[in-house]
Amino acid sequence: MKNRLIILLILFLFLIPLVSNAQIIPDLSDCFVISANIDTAVKLVNKGISDIGFSRNDRPVKRRFNPIKDFVDDPNLWLSINGQLVMIAVVVILFFIIISFVSKLRNLSREVKNTSEVYKKLFTNQTIKLRKDNKQYREEIEELLKLEKKFRNLQKFNEDLKGLSEKQKQLQEAVENMKLGVTITDVEGLIKYTNPAFSKMLGYKSSDLIGKKMNILIPEVLGEPNTYKNKEVWQNLVKKNSMMKKDGNLISIQSLSNLIYNDRGKPIAIVTSAEDITERSKSEESLIKSEENFRRIFDNxxxxxxxxxxxxxxxxxxxxxxxxxxxxxxxxxxxxxxxxxxxxxxxxxxxxxxxxxxxxxxxxxxxxxxxxxxxxxxxxxxxxxxxxxxxxxxxxxxxxITERKRAEDKRAQSMKELKIANKELTDFAYITSHDLTSPLRAINTIATWIMSDYGDKFDDQGKEQMNLLIGRAKRMHHLIDGIYEYTNIINFNGEKVSFDMNKLVKDTAGKMKLQDNFFVEIKNQLPVVYFEKTRMEQIFENLIDNAVKFMDKDKGLVTIGCQETRNNWEFSVADNGPGIAKKYQEKVFQIFQTLNTRDELESTGIGLAIVNKIITKHNGNIWIESEPGKGTTFFFTLPKKEIIKK
Amino acid sequence: MKSNKPILVIDDDVIDSMTVKRAIKDCNYTNRVDFARNGEEAFAYLNNEENEKPCIILLDLNMPKMNGIEFLEILKKNERLKRIPVIILTTSRSDQDRLKAYNLGVAGYMIKSMDYSEFVEVMKTIKSYWSISELPE
Missing domain, CATH: 3.30.450.20 (PAS domain)
Structure with missing residues (x-):
């Protein structure tokens, strides 16, 4: 405050001469000076006042000067201020005000400066401190992280360790329970461990084997002490060999051995896994055998x-x-x-x-x-x-099929030859029947003519001989006819037609011009059939004729019947004749077989052969049921498919 | 059957021919009987203008050179001769022969009987039938 007063005084002193001589500064254009007295009447104004719109001269106003109010509200007042002192006072006041303001500002600035200094100092200290703290923290964190890492590793290690022991446990359990036999021996072949499968495979208990030499189980190396000398062979050794069970039986084993080394690379044990392949070997063997068999078949x-x-x-x-x-x-x-x-x-x-x-x-x-x-x-x-x-x-x-073809060709050739032979036979029979008939007829005719022309010239013996000649010629003629008919049945198939067998039997019997004391009866209704009509006529004609020829009763009777079976029609032709003894029954169907001499009973012996031929040709059967004195029944069957129209 | 016209017998067997000749005589035919021993001879006879056309032909089937069927085949194609009645007289009872013969328009088919008297009966029947039956000129 003392300083301020001093400055103010100095300023005041300095300003007095200046203001008292307003003329000295009249031309200060960039500022104006007002000189006023104490009552603030304006005494002097320099030129500079004009710059604010006043004239120095025209405002010689003696008035009181309210520096603020007047300047602002009424510039005219300025001019009324009298006296320089007033003016100076105003200036001084203004000055003081300014000084005090400046001082205040300075103080303020100083204060601010001081405060800022304090804060700055504080801040700087704080920063340093922070920096220091930061570093320390970082180091601490790093330390912590390291520790954590270590901890984690430790934890992992611990877990691994736990896992490992778990694994070991599992492995051990697996080995204990596996089907594959596992054994560990030391490098001298002493058994240190076997799993149950191994000992069981050999019929031992594990405890029986531990401490024993492996050699005792393998007959082929039994008593060879140097087996384990060359240890390197045990590395990945695959073997198939026999092992002896406790009961002495041998089994086939397939094994894989490996050496186990210690840290220093020294072999300390041999681990062997072994499998009983006895069954497999057997089946492999049988497979090989069967394959061999097939191959042999295949090859041969x-x-x-x-x-x-x-x-x-x-x-x-x-x-x-x-x-x-x-x-x-x-x-x-x-x-x-x-x-x-x-x-x-x-x-x-x-x-x-x-x-x-x-x-x-x-x-x-x-x-x-x-x-x-x-x-x-x-x-x-x-x-x-x-x-x-x-x-x-x-x-x-x-x-x-060369051979088969050859055989087939041969058969075909034979068939062809047979057909030719058959044809020749037929032709032969035909030619015979014709060519033999002609001269025979000629003999017969001429013999007849001789008898009619010269008969009266013969004596009784001559006549008898002529009659015998004619009779034999006739018999020969019948035989030739029979052959012809017989061969005809074999070689020719007639046309099949439908006909009623009842009518056919009646007509056939009618044509035969039977004696009045000979009867043909139909026992039951005969079927309508589809067959070669002439052949059916031949069957009944010959069977009836046979009954007629041998009839020994006064009243001859032939009874014809039929019976339907599943596949056949069975017909019967029964007579009341003399019957045929068992031993002759087969013979009657043979061609030219007669049971009586022809002179006693003129018969060709062809009739029944023809009947037999017709029936067998159509896949039927014929047989006789007869007893001497009780008549004869001819039975014959014809398959339905042969005699029924499709 | 005109009693004045000849009967032609075609047969290679002399005795059969004799039989026919004797039977015709026994039947009191008045017709002349001419003989040929096979088809060829028969045509020689028939184609000879000097010979009168026969009123009936009795034909055997089994003959040398030209058999009965062959003879018929040619005869039936001959406009002049085809209407002459032909009766087969044969020992053949073959169905085939019978069929062929009738297909060629024969007037009858007789089997030569073993028994001469039966043969005479056959001849008599032929005579009586063809005496009644009218023939084209």
Missing amino acids: IQDIYYEVDIDGTIKEISPSIKFITGITREELIGNKMASLYFDVKQRNNFVSALKREINVNDYEIALKGKDNTSVPCTITAKLILDQSKIPSKIIGSVRN
Whole structure:
């Protein structure tokens, strides 16, 4: 405050001369000076006042000067202020005000400055402190992190350790329970451990084996002390050998051994896993045997087994193919099946048939033989479809049918020859019947003429001989007729027609001009049949004729009946004649067989042979039931399919 | 059957021919009987303008050179001769022969009987039938 007063005083002193001599500063244009007295009447104004719109001269106003109010509200007042002092006072006041303001500002600034200094100091200290703290914290955190990491590792390690022991436990359990036998021996072969499977496999308890030498279990190395000398052989050693069970039986073992080393790389133990393969060996053996068997069959079959791709490439073919084509199996595999055919078209046809029918049996083809000859064969094959039903391959067998063909040809030839022979026989019978008949008739005719022309010239013996001659000629004629008829049945088939057998029997009997004391009766209704009518007539004509010829009763009776069975019609023709002894019953159906001499009873012995022939030709049967004195019944059957119209 | 016209017998067997000749005589035929021993001879006879056309032909089937069926086949194609009645006289009882013969328009088919008297009866029947039956000129 003291300072302020001093400055103010100085300013005041300085200003007095200045203000008292207003003229000195009249031309200060950039400021105006008002000189006023104490009552603030304006005494002097310099030029500068004009710049604010006043004239120095025209405002010589003596008035009181309210510096603020007047300046602001009424500039005119300024001019009324009298006296310089007033003015100076105002200036001084203003000055003081300014000074005090400035001082205040300075103080304020100082204060601010001081405060800021304090804060700055404080802040700086604080920052330093913070920096320090930060570093410390970082170090601490790093430390902590390190620790945490260590901790984590430790934890993991711990867990691993726990896991490991768990694993070991599991492994041990697995080894204990596995089916595979496991044993651990030391490098000298002393058993240190066996799992139950191993000891069980050999019929021991694990405790029986521990401490024993492994050698005692293996007969082939029993008593060889140096087995374990060369330890390296145990590395990944796979063996198949026999082991002896406790009961002395041998089993087949397949084993895998490995060496275990310690930290320093020194082998300390041998771990062996072993499996009883006795059963497997047996089945393998039998499999091999059966495979061998099949291979032997495959190698030796006469037929040719083959497999081809769908494009016709041979995948497998049995070696027997060589016998036909002269080409070996090995040469053929991979080649086209078509190359084996005599005519490739045949294979195309065969494959189309196979694709159509999947299975084809006994399909006739011809393969190309050794000298380009055609070898007749049959194929039986099957088209193999894959899962999506698309043909994938053909498997089949080929059979050489050369021999069969030869036999067939031979048979066909024989058949042909037989037919020719048969034809010749028929022709012979026909020619015989004609050509023998003519001279026979001539003999007969001329003998008749001699008898009629010269009969009176013969004595009784001559007449008898002539009659015998004519009789024998007639008999011969009948025999020839019989042969002709008989051969006719074999060789000619007549036309089949439908007819009522009741009527046929009546008509046949009617035609035979039977004696008045001979009767033919129908016991029950006969069927309507579809058959060769003349042959049926022949059957009844001959059977009735047979009854007539041998009839020994006054009243002859033939009874005709029938019976329907499942497949046949059975007919019976019974007479009341003398009957036929058992021993002759077979003979009656033989051609030219008669039971009486022909002189006693004129008979050709052909009638029943003809009946037999007709019936057997139509797949029927004929037989006799007869006893001497009780008549004879002829039975015959004809299959329905032969005598019923379809 | 005109009693003045000849009967032609075609048969290779002399005794059969004799039999026919004797039977005709026994039946009191007045007709002349001419013989040929096979088809060829028969045509030689028939084609000879000097010979009168026969009123009936008795034909055997089994003959050398030209058999009965062959003879018939030619005869029936001959406009001049085809209307002559032909009766088969044969030992053949073959259905085939019978069928062929009738297909070629024969007037009858007789089996030569073993018994001469039966044969005479056959001849008599033929005579009586053809005496009644009118023939075209």
